[in-house]
Amino acid sequence: xxxxxxxxxxxxxxxxxxxxxxxxxxxxxxxxxxxxxxxxxxxxxxxxxxxxxxxxxxxxxxxxxxxxxxxxxxxxxxxxxxxxxxxxxxxxxxxxxxxxxxxxxxxxxxxxxxxxxxxxxxxxxxxxxxxxxxxxxxxxxxxxxxxxxxxxxxxxxxxxxxxxxxxxxxxxxxxxxxxxxxxxxxxxxxxxxxxxxxxxxxxxxxxxxxxxxxxxxxxxxxxxxxxxxxxxxxxxxxxxxxxxxxxxxxxxxxxxxxxxxxxxxxxxxxxxxxxxxxxxxxxxxxxxxxxxxxxxxxxxxxxxxxxxxxxxxxxxxxxxxxxxxxxxxxxxxxxxxxxxxxxxxxxxxxxxxxxxxxxxxxxxxxxxxxxxxxxxxxxxxxxxxxxxxxxxxxxxxxxxxxxxxxxxxxxxxxxxxxxxxxxxxxxxxxxxxxxxxxxxxxxxxxxxxxxxxxxxxxxxxxxxxxxxxxxxxxxxxxxxxxxxxxxxxxxxxxxxxxxxxxxxxxxxxxxxxxxxxxxxxxxxxxxxxxxxxxxxxxxxxxxxxxxxxxxxxxxxxxxxxxxxxxxxxxxxxxxxxxxxxxxxxxxxxxxxxxxxxxxxxxxxxxxxxxxxxxxxxxxxxxxxxxxxxxxxxxxxxxxxxxxxxxxxxxxxxxxxxxxxxxxxxxxxxxxxxxxxxxxxxxxxxxxxxxxxxxx
Ligand code: GLA
Ligand code: CA
Numbered sequence: 001x002x003x004x005x006x007x008x009x010x011x012x013x014x015x016x017x018x019x020x021x022x023x024x025x026x027x028x029x030x031x032x033x034x035x036x037x038x039x040x041x042x043x044x045x046x047x048x049x050x051x052x053x054x055x056x057x058x059x060x061x062x063x064x065x066x067x068x069x070x071x072x073x074x075x076x077x078x079x080x081x082x083x084x085x086x087x088x089x090x091x092x093x094x095x096x097x098x099x100x101x102x103x104x105x106x107x108x109x110x111x112x113x114x115x116x117x118x119x120x121x122x123x124x125x126x127x128x129x130x131x132x133x134x135x136x137x138x139x140x141x142x143x144x145x146x147x148x149x150x151x152x153x154x155x156x157x158x159x160x161x162x163x164x165x166x167x168x169x170x171x172x173x174x175x176x177x178x179x180x181x182x183x184x185x186x187x188x189x190x191x192x193x194x195x196x197x198x199x200x201x202x203x204x205x206x207x208x209x210x211x212x213x214x215x216x217x218x219x220x221x222x223x224x225x226x227x228x229x230x231x232x233x234x235x236x237x238x239x240x241x242x243x244x245x246x247x248x249x250x251x252x253x254x255x256x257x258x259x260x261x262x263x264x265x266x267x268x269x270x271x272x273x274x275x276x277x278x279x280x281x282x283x284x285x286x287x288x289x290x291x292x293x294x295x296x297x298x299x300x301x302x303x304x305x306x307x308x309x310x311x312x313x314x315x316x317x318x319x320x321x322x323x324x325x326x327x328x329x330x331x332x333x334x335x336x337x338x339x340x341x342x343x344x345x346x347x348x349x350x351x352x353x354x355x356x357x358x359x360x361x362x363x364x365x366x367x368x369x370x371x372x373x374x375x376x377x378x379x380x381x382x383x384x385x386x387x388x389x390x391x392x393x394x395x396x397x398x399x400x401x402x403x404x405x406x407x408x409x410x411x412x413x414x415x416x417x418x419x420x421x422x423x424x425x426x427x428x429x430x431x432x433x434x435x436x437x438x439x440x441x442x443x444x445x446x447x448x449x450x451x452x453x454x455x456x457x458x459x460x461x462x463x464x465x466x467x468x469x470x471x472x473x474x475x476x477x478x479x480x481x482x483x484x485x486x487x488x489x490x491x492x493x494x495x496x497x498x499x500x501x502x503x504x505x506x507x508x509x510x511x512x513x514x515x516x517x518x519x520x521x522x523x524x525x526x527x528x529x530x531x532x533x534x535x536x537x538x539x540x541x542x543x544x545x546x547x548x549x550x551x552x553x554x555x556x557x558x559x560x561x562x563x564x565x566x567x568x569x570x571x572x573x574x575x576x577x578x579x580x581x582x583x584x585x586x587x588x589x590x591x592x593x594x595x596x597x598x599x600x601x602x603x604x605x606x607x608x609x610x611x612x613x614x615x616x617x618x619x620x621x622x623x624x625x626x627x628x629x630x631x632x633x634x635x636x637x638x639x640x641x642x643x644x645x646x647x648x649x650x651x652x653x654x655x656x657x658x659x660x661x662x663x664x665x666x667x668x669x670x671x672x673x674x675x676x677x678x679x680x681x682x683x684x685x686x687x688x689x690x691x692x693x694x695x
Contacts (some may be wrong), residue, residue: 005522027464035437042375063072063243085180098644101668106327106677112335120286130659136254137290167241182288195258213252292323294685296693324668345371351652352636355431377651378446382632392580395543414625420522441629454615456623498548500548538614567594
């Protein structure tokens with residue numbers, strides 16, 4: 001590893017590998033240059049899907065001694081065997097990098113977000129950085145699939161322990177874990193599933209976090225029905241739409257505790273939807289979860305502390321109830337500080353994803369005494385500039401905004417923009433060296449479905465871009481350097497485009513500033529609207545933007561996860577084109593094609609066909625400049641050396657973020673390496689809504 005890391009450092013620090021200049025003739029579309037070689041350091045160890053976990057009863061179960069002594073023997077908790085389901089989820093030892101672990105210690109996260117509240121199903125963020133991923137357990141799980149060969153890939157069972165398809169493929173029967181409990185001891189069953197589906201996914205007044213869990217994400221006309229306490233049945237219009245098993249993973253099918261949520265929902269109470277959403281603020285401690293740890297302490301702008309869930313339903317092969325780690329911290333800071341603290345050893349884990357921090361982090365991690373390991377993965381992080389394509393009212397634009405939407409829908413305009421982007425300069429402004437690559441848009445080059453020859457790339461060519469703007473009718477009529485609308489539009493004023501940007505990340509802001517400068521050379525005036533996380537997301541999901549800069553989400557890195565977000569296949573699936581006020585999508589012809597391709601992909605059973613469809617997707621999306629790709633690069637996982645069971649080569653982002661791919665409930669720290677970080681030693685979560693943990 002050291003060698004490869006040194007290569008990274010040398011390249012990153014000084015030499016600045018030169019990339020052959022792009023010599024394609026002006027304005028001729030071509031394929032993008034081959035990305036600079038960057039050796040992924042952590043080589044993934046591929047395994048079979050069934051080697052990871054199973055569901056079965058074991059002869060006996062164990063828990064930390066202090067739990068038995070302080071809680072079971074004092075009658076505060078039932079014995080561990082009665083807290084576990086009939087057949088717990090068992091992680092197989094053969095898939096554990098360092099084998100069965102020991103109890104103790106803490107994982108110290110640092111995050112840049114802030115919690116809005118615990119009502120995940122009603123769309124509240126908990127601050128990201130892996131909090132919600134750890135609290136929410138979902139029907140299926142996909143994060144660990146990075147270690148499975150593509151042909152063997154199917155989501156792992158989780159809350160749904162098994163499933164079978166009807167002969168005609170239209171019905172899917174799912175069996176839930178039987179006898180599992182929420183962290184407060186309340187039974188988990190099909191009622192939790194049905195509440196999530198009927199009163200959160202289907203109810204148009206509620207949109208679960210991420211905005212992706214709209215009914216159409218599970219296919220149009222899909223029906224879900226309770227059969228009995230531990231069985232639910234899906235009915236699909238298509239036959240064998242196995243793709244939806246991915247939609248049932250994080251973030252789209254992770255039910256909350258209906259025994260707390262239902263009494264607050266407007267259908268069953270006098271609450272408004274807003275009151276429902278806000279019924280569980282961050283101060284509401286001990287919110288019941290199915291995840292491994294429960295929030296027991298919250299100090300605003302300081303920390304969220306979680307303690308082990310005494311009802312967690314997963315064990316190792318020796319019957320040790322998981323998690324091994326007693327406590328989780330989320331220090332409320334900034335995303336950049338997460339990198340700094342992880343390399344310094346005052347934090348435990350970071351997704352090194354902001355290239356501005358690469359060089360300093362690499363330098364420190366290379367030192368013999370470095371407390372954390374740092375390993376780069378494939379080039380899976382990418383950024384796009386997205387234009388709002390709705391001309392029928394999504395986000396309620398004023399006349400200026402409407403005029404911009406019309407421009408966005410003009411193919412020549414989009415080509416002018418993409419040709420005015422100097423991607424080499426953008427990448428170099430983030431970090432010098434072989435990290436960043438030219439990214440025209442569409443799937444990033446690190447995905448298994450990527451095919452470079454299917455990418456249509458319009459090389460940087462400012463003069464041709466200017467020509468295209470003129471062709472569209474945009475000229476600088478008042479000589480101030482910025483093009484104006486034609487006389488009949490917006491009184492012939494300067495064209496001004498507002499660019500929505502996330503304030504929490506230096507990379508997002510650097511890219512935005514780069515775009516402002518490059519567009520100025522084209523003669524286009526761009527105004528940055530930088531907002532903090534939730535405000536930025538709210539503006540995005542409600543359509544209040546002309547353009548925005550977005551770090552790619554999972555569909556462009558995994559293709560099979562959140563596939564519906566690759567095109568407007570439903571009123572709310574696309575990131576930049578959602579339905580207007582009338583609930584309709586005003587798709588352009590090439591978008592219809594994209595939607596067709598994605599719908600075929602979602603229901604195709606044939607791998608070769610799926611590969612061919614993705615080539616077509618890539619071609620159609622890039623040729624028509626569906627998005628303006630900006631840059632792509634690899635990220636690195638930074639994790640403290642004291643943790644065992646970290647899977648080799650864990651990418652920071654693929655089917656899900658690394659916080660889930662490392663399988664936190666299975667991580668452990670050897671007794672002699674354990675830190676004294678627990679803030680609530682020997683304590684367990686208290687009653688929902690009550691203050692703090694109990695001991
Ligand atoms: C934020 C961070 C990512 C990752 C996710 C997890 O987006 O930037 O690195 O931690 O949260 O949801
Ligand atoms: Ca002007």
